[in-house]
Amino acid sequence: MNNKNASEWLAESLKYEDDLLRDLKTLLAIPSVRDDEAATPDAPLGPKTKEALTTWESMAERDGFRTGDFKGLVGYAELGDEDTAESIDVIGHLDVMPEGEGWTKEPFTPVIEDGRLYARGASDDKGPSMIAYYALKMLKDMNVPMKRRVRLVMGIDEESEWTGMEEFFNTKGYPTMGFSPDAEFPIINGEKGNVSQVVRFAGTNGGTVELRDFKAGQRPNMVPGTAVAHVTVQDPQMLVSGLERYLAGEKRAKAEIEVEGHLATITFYGKQVHGASPETGLNAGTFLANFLQQYDFGGNAKGFLTFLGTAVHDDSTAFRIGALKHDDLMGDLSMNIGIQRFEADKDGFVNLNFRYPQNTNPEEIGKAVTGALTPDFDATVAVEGHAQGPHYVSGEDPLVTTLLDVYRKHTGLPAAEQVIGGGTFGRLLDRGVAFGAMFEGVPDTMHQPDEFYPVADLTRSMAIFAEAIYRLANEA
Numbered sequence: 001m002n003n004k005n006a007s008e009w010l011a012e013s014l015k016y017e018d019d020l021l022r023d024l025k026t027l028l029a030i031p032s033v034r035d036d037e038a039a040t041p042d043a044p045l046g047p048k049t050k051e052a053l054t055t056w057e058s059m060a061e062r063d064g065f066r067t068g069d070f071k072g073l074v075g076y077a078e079l080g081d082e083d084t085a086e087s088i089d090v091i092g093h094l095d096v097m098p099e100g101e102g103w104t105k106e107p108f109t110p111v112i113e114d115g116r117l118y119a120r121g122a123s124d125d126k127g128p129s130m131i132a133y134y135a136l137k138m139l140k141d142m143n144v145p146m147k148r149r150v151r152l153v154m155g156i157d158e159e160s161e162w163t164g165m166e167e168f169f170n171t172k173g174y175p176t177m178g179f180s181p182d183a184e185f186p187i188i189n190g191e192k193g194n195v196s197q198v199v200r201f202a203g204t205n206g207g208t209v210e211l212r213d214f215k216a217g218q219r220p221n222m223v224p225g226t227a228v229a230h231v232t233v234q235d236p237q238m239l240v241s242g243l244e245r246y247l248a249g250e251k252r253a254k255a256e257i258e259v260e261g262h263l264a265t266i267t268f269y270g271k272q273v274h275g276a277s278p279e280t281g282l283n284a285g286t287f288l289a290n291f292l293q294q295y296d297f298g299g300n301a302k303g304f305l306t307f308l309g310t311a312v313h314d315d316s317t318a319f320r321i322g323a324l325k326h327d328d329l330m331g332d333l334s335m336n337i338g339i340q341r342f343e344a345d346k347d348g349f350v351n352l353n354f355r356y357p358q359n360t361n362p363e364e365i366g367k368a369v370t371g372a373l374t375p376d377f378d379a380t381v382a383v384e385g386h387a388q389g390p391h392y393v394s395g396e397d398p399l400v401t402t403l404l405d406v407y408r409k410h411t412g413l414p415a416a417e418q419v420i421g422g423g424t425f426g427r428l429l430d431r432g433v434a435f436g437a438m439f440e441g442v443p444d445t446m447h448q449p450d451e452f453y454p455v456a457d458l459t460r461s462m463a464i465f466a467e468a469i470y471r472l473a474n475e476a
Helices: 006-014 017-028 047-062 126-142 165-172 237-249 284-292 299-311 362-372 398-411 456-474
Strands: 066-070 074-079 087-093 111-113 116-118 149-155 177-180 193-202 210-216 226-232 254-260 263-269 334-343 347-356 379-388 432-434 452-454
Touching: 006 126, 006 398, 006 456, 017 047, 017 116, 017 126, 017 456, 047 066, 047 074, 047 126, 047 149, 066 165, 074 126, 074 165, 087 126, 087 456, 126 149, 126 456, 149 165, 149 456, 177 398, 177 456, 193 299, 193 362, 210 284, 210 299, 226 284, 237 254, 237 263, 237 284, 254 284, 263 284, 284 299, 284 334, 299 334, 299 347, 347 362, 362 379, 398 432, 398 456, 452 456
Parallel strands: 087 149, 087 177, 177 432
Antiparallel strands: 066 074, 074 149, 111 116, 116 452, 193 347, 193 379, 210 226, 210 334, 226 263, 254 263, 334 347
């Protein structure tokens, strides 16, 4: 097997293209967004995430794998001797981000156009996860020898809290090493820390202009593409003419305003992207706040708009709030203002999602956020959600060198280690990395409208994964 050339691996993978597409489309049609409001004891993260998991588990049973389910949160398919001490895990996920705004396709009706498979989850992460599954199925059908046991693990909460994953590994055992097909080639062997600092406050007003509500963002790890505010004012035409002047000077954002009596509805449009790279998007919420802050708001409404519209606006490095950091291994800290809420006479919050290098920590970042709040903003700052420290696997580790060698063999391209701001299930393992399945030069549409994966890359990635799994299971 170790003498097989790249074209032979690819030829074997091509035999599975139709079956892979069929099963992948089945999974892509399930809107498996975490839904806590619809959760039940049988479906703890909502019915659609559970449906995606059970659908995949049925596929693995159909194909003759040893399978298992852990509390309706994690599923796995296994190959090799159960008593083998060492093992390899490939860890994917079947949950997806909310569809968001701006789609020209139906996000949960998979369609192939111009060689691209469009659907939410096509590239993050149902597509790559199913490519890895079919790579393992191919090795099973070929009856290749495995010195180490191989387990494909599927989670259903990667985009939020990683619910059940650590408990699964603590219960079922950690592998010797592994990878997550949830990023890009050639490899990701370093991931920045990930923490959300949340500013919470009461929804008070006090000026001649009142902020009734403000809404932007759906998840901490998405740049909001749309933001809406409802404002009451004695003379709404003041806002109409003010918005015209603002847009004349600020060419990047788009906006519109509707007036009914003394109520104005202002909507800003930006560019929704993955929160790990906020500099590539346009945050509609902070632009809306930047426009509104010029008016006579009071109370926490004023502090909210000033914080969003000045302190964190248009600054993905967190320079203005004093949280800027850089190290030579992991690069710059990044900040995404993911969810922004205000409701008059009730409450509000702002979720700041930071991806940070090794030379800082959540406590230091939290102090910077607190220091950036204006005195008239009565608020608290605290870490909320699933925080993760920086993760790095040495470039000299056989896991890394083997995966890079396989990539070079199949592509003929140079390859080196790299660090990203995104977080993958690979970091659950001490010797865990992200490997594929986005090739260099392919637009990154993860967490964006019209998410896609190139059809030709399905079997190309499958061939790489198959040889990678084989070599990790026998040589590394």
